[in-house]
């Protein structure tokens with residue numbers, strides 16, 4: 001039997017040299033006449049250890065990392081193919097604290113399996129949710145999702161079951177399921193990890209959604225910046241069609257579901273669901289007025305479910321284990337788990353899936369190990385570019401939608417970007433306004449004009465010009481954005497800007513702290 | 517065959533293959549940009565005709581999306597991440613270095629036609645910031661030295 005060696009195909013691992021490491025292992029094994037089977041798995045999300053190479057042993061999978069191509073010879077010399085000890089030894093991967101402490105539901109298979117092997121997927125509990133769904137009525141599927149307490153992971157945290165119920169109860173010849181895979185938020189990568197590391201779980205989730213509401217066509221709207229995910233999804237969709245998990249007659253049920261991946265084109269606003277639908281229809285991504293809700297009149301005017309990748313990828317386990325099982329994780333109105341993405345200036349950046357309720361401080365220090373530079377952490381931005389900057393005094397906030405909202409912060413898609421004490425918060429505020437100006441769809445004036453004006457005002461503030469006039473002016477502009485924008489791009493840009501100003505006034509040249 | 521004849525036949529073939537898809541315009545534009553590196557002005561009338569749109573509508577869509585370009589790019593396009601996580605790891609300094617090294621600003625192409633530079637707002641590689649993408653290749657924990665090495669390799673092939 002040949003020895004199984006795992007090297008992730010995840011694009012972040014590849015960005016650190018995983019392809020070269022895999023090639024070196026293959027050639028070294030050949031040179032030494034050792035039979036190996038090299039598997040390109042997903043990443044466990046322990047990115048400071050990537051490229052993380054694993055070897056299958058009788059005790060379990062043993063890890064080594066971070067591995068450089070130049071380490072490969074010495075790994076073979078140390079007999080790593082039998083789990084031998086080496087300077088890069090990590091022991092059993094499952095015993096690594098960072099991983100062991102997690103509660104992986106949505107990410108249960110990621111890292112473990114070959115992402116594009118349907119057999120691997122099925123052998124590791126895949127398609128059990130679909131099997132159950134095929135034996136349930138549409139209303140029962142929707143009820144399981146409602147019971148789970150799942151709320152949309154794309155940002156707005158709207159209850160998924162309620163959305164599905166609306167689409168189910170809106171009669172139409174044609175309905176659609178759209179997966180929002182635009183993942184434009186900086187500091188986030190969980191959607192990417194799912195699509196690259198376990199594409200079938202998303203396909204299964206969308207298929208169940210289709211059965212639930214009576215939609216026969218699905219689209220994955222994928223950002224063009226994710227070419228690796230595009231390949232993995234298309235490979236998985238091909239196999240799913242071949243094995244009748246997609247198509248006219250899913251597993252002999254006489255029910256149809258078709259799926260296609262469509263690429264975005266570098267517009268952040270196209271992550272907003274109505275802009276996304278305009279884009280899918282082949283138009284400029286201008287945000288639509290609501291109502292009508294997409295659930296009633298969405299893509300091509302038909303009832304449409306739009307859900308984030310993580311929302312949809314959480315559906316299979318809910319249908320497999322039941323809504324209550326999922327609901328038992330979490331607290332308050334934040335049920336289940338959140339795949340947290342820890343990024344930026346942090347020693348142990350990575351993916352941490354946990355039940356809601358853990359505090360920021362635990363994430364930053366117990367998991368993250370403090371900043372990468374070793375300097376004090378001064379601020380974190382949670383929830384993407386439209387999320388608030390949070391100072392140390394807020395690090396005891398539990399990850400919970402309501403707890404964040406109560407302090408004018410945003411949990412959003414669960415991305416956490418860490419900054420050390422060299423950060424200039426006025427520069428960050430200026431950047432937020434610049435980003436809003438660049439990405440504005442242009443439909444409403446406050447966002448289109450106000451963001452550019454705000455950028456200029458920030459420039460004046462940074463140069464110390466007329467603070468008595470410019471700080472109130474900045475606040476006024478933020479008020480206008482908050483109250484006069486059609487979507488959250490304009491409407492939430494004040495979150496990073498005002499939180500920076502309120503929590504770090506000294507960076508704006510003023511002394512006393514003001515309330516939010 | 518002259519260059520514009522080739523362009524026309526490429527555009528025609530892509531448009532014909534894709535025009536019956538619902539919402540065909542973005543797939544068509546992607547197809548053309550994949551094949552030619554950009555979307556030439558002379559392709560607009562053909563696209564407009566086959567989708568029964570006005571030229572202004574097609575042009576409006578091309579110009580709305582940052583990714584679509586109307587001029588030929590250099591042999592390699594460096595997409596450098598400007599977003600927050602990369603900033604927290606020295607992205608701004610790297611940006612200055614890259615611009616200086618290539619001698620161009622964002623949205624420009626080097627005089628020898630080897631490199632174009634475009635900003636990008638997150639590559640999903642935030643756990644390995646700062647990040648950049650060249651073609652389909654993604655790079656993490658980019659430093660001045662690793663950037664030099666990368667463009668040296670690419671510059672030699674280009």
Ligand SMILES: Cc1cc2nc3c(=O)[nH]c(=O)nc-3n(C[C@H](O)[C@H](O)[C@H](O)COP(=O)(O)O)c2cc1C
Pocket residue numbers: 151152153154155156157158160180181182183184185268269270271272273274306307308309311312487488489
């Ligand atoms: C400017 C803007 C960008 C957005 N980008 C995304 C995105 O990249 N991915 C996403 O899932 N949701 C994004 N959203 C939220 C979507 O509009 C929508 O709420 C979400 O896709 C619904 O799915 P969910 O209920 O599963 O979260 C964005 C919203 C706004 C206002």
Ligand code: SF4
Pocket residue numbers: 269287439440441442443444445447448485486487488489490491
């Ligand atoms: S707030 Fe900005 S992005 Fe949103 S609809 Fe208005 S102009 Fe468009």
Ligand code: FES
Pocket residue numbers: 186187188597598599600601602603637638639640641642645646647
């Ligand atoms: S912020 Fe640069 S890759 Fe995400």
